[in-house]
Amino acid sequence: MTDRLIPQGWDPTDPDINAIALPHDEFRALRATEPIHWVEQVPEARAGFFGSGYWACTRHQEVRDVSKDNENWSTAENGVIIRFAPDMTRDQVEVQRAMLIHHDPPDHTKMRGIVSRGFTPRAIAGLKEDLQERSHRIVEEAVAKGSGDFVEDLAAELPLQAIADFLGVPQEDRKKLFEWSNQMMAYDDPDFEIDPAIASMEILAYFDALANDRRANPQDDIVTKLIHAGEDDAHGALTNDEFGFFVILLTVAGNETTRNAISHGMHAFFQHPDQWELWKAERPDTMIDEVIRWATPITVFQRTARQDTQLAGQPIAKGDRVGLFYASANFDEAVFEDPFRFDVLRDPNPHVAFGGHGAHYCIGANLARMEIKLIFDALADIAPDISQAGEPRRLRSGWLNAIKELQVSYK
Template sequence: MQYPKTKRLIKRVNRVHIDLVDQDNYAAAGPPHQQLAWLRANDPVHRHPGEPDFWAVTRYEDVVHVSRHSELFSSARKLALFNEMPEEQIAMQRMMMLNQDPPEHTRRRSLVNRGFTPRTIGALEQHIRDITDDLLDKCGSEADFVTEVAAPLPLYVICELLGAPVTDRDKIFAWSNRMIGAQDPDYADSPEEGSNAAMEVYAYANELAVQRKANPRNDIVSKLLQSDEAGQSLDETEFDLFVLLLVVAGNETTRNAASGGMLALFEHPDQWARLAADPGLAATAADEIVRWVSPVNLFRRTSTADQVLGGQQIKENDKVVVFYSSANRDTSVFPDAEVFDIGRSPNPHIGFGGGGAHFCLGNHLAKLELRVLFEQLARRYPNLRQTGDARRLRSHFINGIKELPVKLT
């Protein structure tokens, strides 16, 4: 869809300060929703200054279009992450599913899908409920919701999926923090820390693969190392990169949706009271939390051809960045988009991606973890309250919270 571009609009854009990637702003207040709302209304595909300049895509319809057309907007040419990388790093990173286009992505994903079917994930529900209750049992009356509840839950589940000892969760937690928080001084001394953490995950995955090949178990690692019906399997590098992706995506999305959702419920006490009165709303609450928080703020694509998007002429090899946090508050799709409503239905949010090849592989698992967590919280602690300020992650990629003090009553 093309949108008209008038002289008055151009003039107004020039007078409005737009900066969607200032990480200090994210640390202070989270995604810049006022700027994003203005862009959706006035300049939905915005030429944003940077090194290089990029197109900021903010409307739901356009984000979905970019997401569903890998042949036009590539994840492989310059990768899916925002920051630029030297060519030798790009070549290595292209081996990860996140940074691939069909048909290579399709082949890899078909192998990995075996461990993430709805039936396989559904079988984990009681185990996730037990983990959640155990975490809540261990909390004192005063707790940090992030480090004592939101972060350990997906880490325990990842250990379960990998068949790894639960004692490894602290290592996985530290690796994930160093990779995602490479721009946050609380988590890493320098951006190079992220690369170092990734190498440690590779080594860990390698050791895990050796163990499972020698002694297969009934876990996802053993499944992925075995050949499928067509005789195909992940090679060593592909497996290591998958574990790296699982450590980050399987941890960060759920962790930050949970902590961001808890903060949203504190900021909307009527919705917390509603959930406490009816914990069965936890299923729709999980989807509304993902829409509202949008734990992954953005992804990058690269245009593969000259084309028009949102009324703008995009050139081949232009950097195109989709903002899920903006699309998820598009009033053309979500009535009362600025209202946090745990009963919202339908709720076609794109917090797990806009569809297409890269729709989140673990979306069923993430929604299950969130549903169980908030159902148990509502049942056990209807008077749960916030006791201190939330501290946010310094990142324009992950909409994260580092600390959220609570009182469990």
């Protein structure tokens, strides 16, 4: 079965594969026969990394095990991004170390302790009323148009407005966040003529200026909290690089992942109209995590072995990279009953789309859940007859499960 479905040279981070669809047939075969599978990469696919390839980890159990094991597995060694642009250098990979997601404990614990102050349940709950009003206004404006691109009109707009508010960015600048995010993440897609390094510099310069303003004029936003956080306790304060790269992470992750969860969720409702009717009638909270599981906006992150070890009986050498394929684990038949059924009542739903419940569990998970709930509530209230008007156009990416366009009729 594996020989038939897994051809020589097959790489699940190949953007040409993911531009068509996630390779669920191959993932299913690997889960059944070779859950830890060696992927030999062509040179341009392993740009910026040492070694000739990586181990693909496809079962739910091992993805969770590695995610929670900081003793044997490192994010700092090679970072979590498994496939950069083909011309990425090792020096450019090293620069990424300043980002929170690329740290190991105890440094990660220190940084997360500082930045988590902006993500308390109280802070997130304080956003709900405003975001609810915004979600209704966004849907009303889309309905007034009659038809359009769901991704740009709705899926991107609420996360953008939420992140802009959260960071204290003027709403008129939110389109800059959208453009920078696309430029940093869409380097594999020919529709985007971009330089991710330039986008990184532009966003760092923007938030450096914003941070300097908040030092002189403190406000009730996360930028003010972050630049002063830890000054008077054992954690210490964030360095300028740590602050800058955390804001990049928050801007990009908070925009891209939630946008794609909402886009895939709407498409799933179009494909399963009975579930849309159920959502409109009952509004179950279980919908939120089913949309996130189904979408799995980040298909894979990687870890690097700190020492010689084993995974599902497969020897792994120190320094080897392992790809944690969330897009496979979230459809693991051993964990999810009928995993390819979109079921907004699915409970329990132990998906790993937020990172496998380890130290790197998504710090903005509750904000993402709130945004997904609010936008689908608003759609059910204001655009209950929304319908698909064109096939979705997928992003060509090695590690994002993204829809870049979805034409719809709003009424």
